[in-house]
Amino acid sequence: MPVVTTACPRNCYSTCAMKVTVEGGRITALDAHPGNRATPEGPCLKGLSYVERIYHPDRILHPLRRCASGGFEQVSWDEALDLMVERLGPLRSEPQSLLHYNGSGTKGLLNGCSMAFWRLFGGCTTTYGDLCWPAGLEATRLTLGDNLHNAPWDLANARLLVFWGKNAAETNLHQMRFVDQAVEAGASCVVIDPRRTPTAEKADLFLQPRPGTDGALALALGHLLVREGGVDEAFVNEHVKGFEAYAERVAAWTPTRAAEVCGVPEAQIRELARRMASIRPMTIVPGFGMQRYTNAGQTFRALLALAVITGNLGLSGGGWQYANLATQVFSPVRDPLDFFPPEKPDGVVRVSVSTARLGQDMLAQQDPPLRAAWVERGNPLSQNPDTNRVREAFRRLAFRVVVEERLTDTAKEADLVLPAKTFFEQTDVIGAYWHGYLQLRPKVIEPPGEVKPETEILWALGQRLGIDETTLRTVLPEPGEAGVEAWLNRRLAPLGLVLDDLREGPVPAPGMPEVAWADRRFSTPSGKVEIWSDEAAARWGVDPVADFREPEEWASEPDQLHLLTPNTKNSIHSQFHMLPSLRGLGAEHAIFLHPEDAEARGLRHGDRVRIFNSRGELVLPLRLDFGLRRGVVVAYNGFGEEDGGSVNRLSLGRETDLGHGAAFHDCWVKVEGVRP
Ligand SMILES: Nc1nc2c(c(=O)[nH]1)N[C@H]1C(S)=C(S)[C@@H](COP(=O)(O)OP(=O)(O)OC[C@H]3O[C@@H](n4cnc5c(=O)[nH]c(N)nc54)[C@H](O)[C@@H]3O)O[C@H]1N2
């Protein structure tokens, strides 16, 4: 029975190595692979459910064309390709009228082929920015020069852990092992989150700030560290730019003031400052949920400054664990402005729209207006802000192609749905963003039905459009495994690697650090850690030193609630939660409120409630949660129309202050009962 090594390519910290058992051309089992030191326990429930997911009856196995009745009909690849040539071919004279949109549905080097193909087509409109993490990435890059951190297992050496807006117990399961190891060895664990999450159960100090106010909290901690001792002067003198200006900034942020702004007891702020001053090494682990605000980039700079002034950089057990881009050796995402191609070496004009403002920007685009879209690996009708506007923008197009595994909210809007492969059906190489391993995900089964990998769809389309094979070969692998392997080997060659090196298991990316910045060399303009950043001011128009401002959207009426839309354990965004085996175990699409907030509205557990604002509404069951901060309402992102509608009906397309991220959590709503 062949057992093959592979790795899970979902957009998730863990990027687990796994072993796949194949019997008679079918996958029958998935198991742990010890070769990845960060994930030796093996896949989570989502990972184990792949056996169900890839053979699920709802999987799309053939091209589907919208028919006059509004439904879909199965068509042959010939018909699908003819239709694309007929509808997309004429756009080559005005290629920016075609939008190329991709989400983060899967990792893989071959993902880049699609964009390259549309360039060959003549260009297209692309997107810049990202839904996920760019405010934090840019804050880190501006301060430290790079996004790197210590190896995941090094967290076990921390004596003080600060999980700041990160819910690792659900979003980075494998990290909890290292947390347990640290705590067992006597470390203190602090969690800062408006929700009492499963991660908070590990904490010996738990702060529940008002959402969007962490910047004020961090500045007050800085105030206490500067005033009462806790600054590592040797480190600051030698390696830090801007300490004086920072000390001036935090002078005004007394703990009393921050306690008022953040709604946390002053004693807790003092206690946390005391720990930061006296316990070393400290690792701050900030999450992504906290950087979905219009003030998030500056907030992150304020948080990061705490690791800097206490000298917790370049040592085992210490640091700032946000994103480890050691594996981004192929296509750096270090600079979010890379998303705006600055020059046009191929002479092709490119236009970009903001991912965060996708709906508004698509509707606003002129010269030429958008007429068609190609969507792959993404579900913008569920996952991008302002669902109603995104839907309007998609409906206004004349022709939409969506490459998908199942009929998502986005696929349901398409004129043509093309079946997507799963990661068991085409070889690719993937990186990660928590550990530093490169991993192979080899083809282990034949694609079912008429499924074709994207690269083969584009090859066939290119041929029909009359692009010759020599030209196609410059951007796409030749169809078939041999073509893919040759293509991947060409990409690996500059790293001194070949595919065969990856077959047995994960391989550390060249330069993957055990301890980041052990050499204290920072690739910032000054070569120092920049808590004063001229670049931040010049590029983003923010104060060169971290400051605190309320998020743009802030309560204006007393009965408004702050909506948070976090992730859940048994789904990855809009993936997995529909599988029968996970359905009963996963989070529910519901509205979660503190009992006192419910009572104030005359609502009881189980009531049908309407959650609404000027952008949209949802009607869902109410669940009471004593673990929430009062004034906060929670609904999970990832659910779509068939479950009652995406939470993004309520969010506005709005960018973060740094990095062109999406400020999903700048979002206030009201909640009321619905008559049965
Ligand atoms: N199981 C699972 N794992 C995942 C994912 C998934 O969907 N499911 N998604 C993956 C991806 S793409 C991402 S981006 C990561 C995200 O990983 P995390 O950052 O852990 O996840 P989030 O749920 O976005 O946010 C984490 C926490 O931030 C808190 N938070 C929100 N606003 C604030 C605030 O103002 N202050 C503070 N202190 N906390 C706040 C939320 O209550 C939430 O508990 O997880 C990855 N891993």
Ligand SMILES: Nc1nc2c(c(=O)[nH]1)N[C@H]1C(S)=C(S)[C@@H](COP(=O)(O)OP(=O)(O)OC[C@H]3O[C@@H](n4cnc5c(=O)[nH]c(N)nc54)[C@H](O)[C@@H]3O)O[C@H]1N2
């Ligand atoms: N309100 C709110 N909204 C959020 C967030 C939030 O916290 N709150 N989080 C945001 C974050 S952090 C992220 S990362 C985004 C995620 O946003 P997306 O990346 O758009 O969402 P996913 O549901 O992960 O994946 C999209 C689709 O990719 C498909 N897919 C998977 N593999 C393949 C493949 O190989 N080929 C093709 N063609 N398709 C494939 C899946 O079937 C799935 O439908 O959501 C964001 N949206």
Ligand SMILES: [Mo]
């Ligand atoms: Mo994300």
